Amino acid sequence: MGDYYGAWRAMQRLHRDGLIRAIGVANFYPDRLVDLIDHNDIRPAVNQIECHPFFQRAADHELMRERGVQIESWGPFAEGRKDLFTDPTLSEIGRGHAKSVAQVVLRWLTQREVVAIPKSVRPERLRENLQIFDFELTDDEMARIAALDTGASLFFDHHDPAQVSRLGTARIQ
């Protein structure tokens, strides 16, 4: 937030100077994203947003596709909120493929061409998270996961003025 137009124009200059290969944004809802695209020379290559089974962003994804902006998920596991790792639907789908809930979620994201960047500090987990390109979710399974969407963030309300002010004025040490 804040002077993101100024920041974007500075990044455009760095891109033109060949110092940056691609520039993107994060947490842009469709209104701000379209505004930024329409009034600048370079459109964001990527928009990294909250995206997980409980907040799927299907309409936002479609708009980004139309505008040539790659969607990237943060919080693919919703940080375990709403008991994601023991969710009955995800667990059952995982059992059918001999995969973990985490692998089902990452497969679901990437099968829809959503870039995922899961975190893990455990070597076995970070390797497990890579093993998602050797199976495919069926249309029925994709539909069952789609039904888990609540349509709301589990983390922030970027449209709440108090939240906007808090995020925008936070100072990093």
Add this chain to the structure above:
Amino acid sequence: MTATTSIPTVKLSTHIEMPLLGFGVFQIPPEGTESVVSDALAAGYRSLDTAAAAYRNEEAVGAAPSRAAASPTTSSSSPPNYGSRTRARSPRDARSSSPLIVSASIISTSI
């Protein structure tokens, strides 16, 4: 170490191929980050998501690829993958073959 997994990519509007699966370092403590990122590179990740100020572990992220580049698990012929919020520290970094991704959080609306 088992063979690394080949990760499919998507093509960005700038024609860069971005891996569909990358490694995120948000909330990893700085003191453990270099080791974890080294593990991730050895496992096959070629895209790292970081942010200079907000995640507070960027220096350690940068150290890991430098170390990994000298090891057989990260061939210098690996294509560079620059991600969404890429900000190279210097022209040399931007043109090197290292899979280093350094990103800026200035455009993000949450930290």
